[in-house]
Amino acid sequence: MRRSLIASALTLIGVGSATNAAMATPEADPYAIVLKVLETHIIPHVTAFKTAAAKLPETIAHVCERGDKSSRTAAAKSFREAIESYAAIEFLRFGPLQQSGLREKLSFWPDPRGILPRQMRQLLTSPDAATADVAFIKKQSAALQGLPALEILLTDRNTPLAPGPESVTQCALAKSIAGAIADNAAAFDTAWTKDGGWKDKMLRPGSDNDTYKEPSEAASELVKALLVGFQLVADVQLKPRLDAKDKATGPYAASNLTQAHYTAFVTSLNQFYDTLGLELYLGDDQLWVKNWASGAWRAIRASDGLGGRVADASRSTSPTLREVFDKTTGLRKLVSRELATASHLTVGFNELDGD
Amino acid sequence: MSLSRRSLMLNSIALLATRAVSPAFAAGPEPRFVSASRNADGTFSLIMLSAEGRILRDIPLSARGHDIAIHAQSGRAVAFARRPGDFAVAFETRSDSEPIVFTAPEGRHFFGHGAFSPDGHLLYATENNIAAGVGVVGIYDVGGGYKKIGEHQSYGVGPHELILLSDGKTLAIANGGIDTSPEAGRENLNLDAMQPSLAFVDRETGALRQQHVFTRDAQRLSIRHIAADRAGQVWFGGQWEGDPGAAPGLIGCASLDRALSFAVPDASAGDDLKDYIGSVAISDDGRTLAASAPKAGRIVYVDTVTSRITACSVLRDACGLAPLAAETFVETSGFGVFRYATSGLQVLSEVDLEGIAFDNHLRRLA
Numbered sequence: 001m002r003r004s005l006i007a008s009a010l011t012l013i014g015v016g017s018a019t020n021a022a023m024a025t026p027e028a029d030p031y032a033i034v035l036k037v038l039e040t041h042i043i044p045h046v047t048a049f050k051t052a053a054a055k056l057p058e059t060i061a062h063v064c065e066r067g068d069k070s071s072r073t074a075a076a077k078s079f080r081e082a083i084e085s086y087a088a089i090e091f092l093r094f095g096p097l098q099q100s101g102l103r104e105k106l107s108f109w110p111d112p113r114g115i116l117p118r119q120m121r122q123l124l125t126s127p128d129a130a131t132a133d134v135a136f137i138k139k140q141s142a143a144l145q146g147l148p149a150l151e152i153l154l155t156d157r158n159t160p161l162a163p164g165p166e167s168v169t170q171c172a173l174a175k176s177i178a179g180a181i182a183d184n185a186a187a188f189d190t191a192w193t194k195d196g197g198w199k200d201k202m203l204r205p206g207s208d209n210d211t212y213k214e215p216s217e218a219a220s221e222l223v224k225a226l227l228v229g230f231q232l233v234a235d236v237q238l239k240p241r242l243d244a245k246d247k248a249t250g251p252y253a254a255s256n257l258t259q260a261h262y263t264a265f266v267t268s269l270n271q272f273y274d275t276l277g278l279e280l281y282l283g284d285d286q287l288w289v290k291n292w293a294s295g296a297w298r299a300i301r302a303s304d305g306l307g308g309r310v311a312d313a314s315r316s317t318s319p320t321l322r323e324v325f326d327k328t329t330g331l332r333k334l335v336s337r338e339l340a341t342a343s344h345l346t347v348g349f350n351e352l353d354g355d
Numbered sequence: 356m357s358l359s360r361r362s363l364m365l366n367s368i369a370l371l372a373t374r375a376v377s378p379a380f381a382a383g384p385e386p387r388f389v390s391a392s393r394n395a396d397g398t399f400s401l402i403m404l405s406a407e408g409r410i411l412r413d414i415p416l417s418a419r420g421h422d423i424a425i426h427a428q429s430g431r432a433v434a435f436a437r438r439p440g441d442f443a444v445a446f447e448t449r450s451d452s453e454p455i456v457f458t459a460p461e462g463r464h465f466f467g468h469g470a471f472s473p474d475g476h477l478l479y480a481t482e483n484n485i486a487a488g489v490g491v492v493g494i495y496d497v498g499g500g501y502k503k504i505g506e507h508q509s510y511g512v513g514p515h516e517l518i519l520l521s522d523g524k525t526l527a528i529a530n531g532g533i534d535t536s537p538e539a540g541r542e543n544l545n546l547d548a549m550q551p552s553l554a555f556v557d558r559e560t561g562a563l564r565q566q567h568v569f570t571r572d573a574q575r576l577s578i579r580h581i582a583a584d585r586a587g588q589v590w591f592g593g594q595w596e597g598d599p600g601a602a603p604g605l606i607g608c609a610s611l612d613r614a615l616s617f618a619v620p621d622a623s624a625g626d627d628l629k630d631y632i633g634s635v636a637i638s639d640d641g642r643t644l645a646a647s648a649p650k651a652g653r654i655v656y657v658d659t660v661t662s663r664i665t666a667c668s669v670l671r672d673a674c675g676l677a678p679l680a681a682e683t684f685v686e687t688s689g690f691g692v693f694r695y696a697t698s699g700l701q702v703l704s705e706v707d708l709e710g711i712a713f714d715n716h717l718r719r720l721a
Binding site: 094098100113240346 | 467538579598631689
């Protein structure tokens with residue numbers, strides 16, 4: 001509304017260059033944006049996570065059967081792939097990830113109160129743990145069902161997963177948790193891709209759709225997911241490590257995968273940003289937005305999330321965590337204020353992050 | 356709406372919003388409303404507004420604010436940082452004297468809400484005992500420079516809004532049930548084990564007078580915002596953390612002697628509120644509750660006697676609500692709209708404050 005008023009006023013007073021610029025700038029087609037993001041980003045990443053998670057039960061079972069170096073390497077590899085593929089979809093905090101508490105079940109993190117370690121210690125002493133199966137795990141708390149729970153067992157140096165009586169309980173739990181992760185990842189994929197699933201819901205807005213009445217609502221949901229992604233990077237992953245007093249560790253630190261998690265997360269977020277393509281709708285006088293965003297992404301992706309630089313970074317200097325934090329929050333503001341406005345996919349201040 | 360009238364309003368308001376506004380206190384109109392806001396340049400403020408929606412005073416904040424506790428008789432007010440912020444700003448609504456900034460003590464943060472004692476000498480604020488992950492009510496000595504002098508239990512996790520009931524003795528506390536910790540940002544840490552409740556606490560002794568909890572099917576409904584009607588019922592607006600669209604209700608009430616119950620939805624009033632109520636307010640005659648749903652861009656109105664949803668209006672990113680008279684509310688949005696509207700769905704007036712995003716809550720000053 002506001003934009004159209006301004007546009008009308010400019011036309012009336014005959015600002016020719018502004019009119020020409022407006023003609024050159026394409027109008028966003030919300031349906032096309034949603035279709036493109038679903039088909040080229042969301043669904044492939046959701047399915048990739050399902051595929052990666054599906055390998056966990058077998059590789060964990062092999063460690064428990066053999067306990068040799070090769071089976072451990074394979075289990076570590078499959079765990080890393082599961083973490084990386086989960087990181088790539090972690091910011092899609094709407095629809096399927098909200099259903100049945102799936103987010104908490106897949107990855108109960110952050111856990112500043114140490115709920116998972118405490119519950120795991122209790123579970124390991126439970127008489128039922130040695131005969132645990134997937135159904136048993138699915139009756140436990142969300143914390144005990146996901147990737148961080150499996151990480152505890154995979155990185156336990158006192159009682160490593162291996163054949164033999166000492167590891168019976170650990171192996172029973174690890175195999176069951178791996179099975180639960182695979183099941184939940186498959187359920188996540190199904191919730192997106194089945195007939196009438198969330199993909200269809202986003203592609204078929206209308207009066208009979210209980211979530212999206214207009215194509216622009218579905219497209220705005222994607223903009224919201226992008227903004228949530230920035231918030232997760234800045235406030236949950238980086239900010240706790242900026243404060244010297246704070247001893248918070250990153251996700252999956254025990255398996256040395258914090259950096260891999262960060263890299264997979266921001267790589268996917270950057271691809272999501274590019275696929276949304278909101279820069280296409282900027283006016284000629286907003287070139288600075290593209291330039292600023294480009295520099296911000298270079299810094300975010302050059303960082304390893306821990307204060308260092310990734311090997312294949314496109315810049316030669318290591319961005320400090322403070323710089324990455326500032327660039328991430330700046331990018332969030334830029335998307336919210338400039339890019340979303342230019343594409344008519346604005347997200348309300350309270351709608352996005354009320355309390 | 357006439358385009359020319361709206362454009363004129365928009366221009367004049369935008370002009371006012373960009374100049375220093377505090378001199379308005381010298382001879383201009385009295386402020387009637389206050390809200391936290393995000394400004395055009397991305398900074399955050401408390402803005403005090405005239406009855407017409409003009410910004411009369413702007414108090415800069417270092418970060419996003421949330422609600423404002425008001426002591427009407429003295430004109431004293433305190434704005435709180437948004438969760439998990441730890442600052443509060445005390446200011447006078449009838450003068451432009453220098454605001455006082457104070458903070459929650461080490462190990463605590465604010466949840467964004469508070470209330471004064473009837474005599475205005477004490478301020479009660481919902482806070483988090485961060486280490487323990489339990490809610491407390493901080494007690495501050497207003498005359499002593501807002502020094503913290505005590506604490507009550509909130510009898511739950513994640514207390515959000517608290518209000519003082521008309522008996523002057525009882526605090527109603529919305530325990531949202533969600534555990535958060537500053538080191539985890541605004542992440543919800545215990546959705547699996549949420550236990551929201553509405554607690555009634557003696558403000559002098561801290562004793563629990565009553566506590567209502569939901570049945571198991573509603574345990575993921577975080578009770579966040581509350582308002583009391585004249586019959587002593589406390590109305591709540593909740594935020595659903597369960598499966599999308601599966602909330603058993605979002606709006607309801609309880610009292611000291613009546614358990615939690617939900618308002619009865621009316622299909623024609625539009626019940627799709629996207630699982631989220633941002634604020635609630637009771638009309639001056641106590642008969643109507645307004646509840647804003649910013650994610651759905653709606654405001655629903657509830658008859659507090661019959662407990663029925665009677666109407667639903669549309670306002671994109673609607674959130675702030677303040678009662679004005681019987682059936683009339685002032686409603687604000689994250690897109691800068693400041694409007695007068697009735698529960699009968701009449702919009703009496705509307706102005707658009709260019710660049711201003713009104714935050715969750717709007718409060719009437721007089």
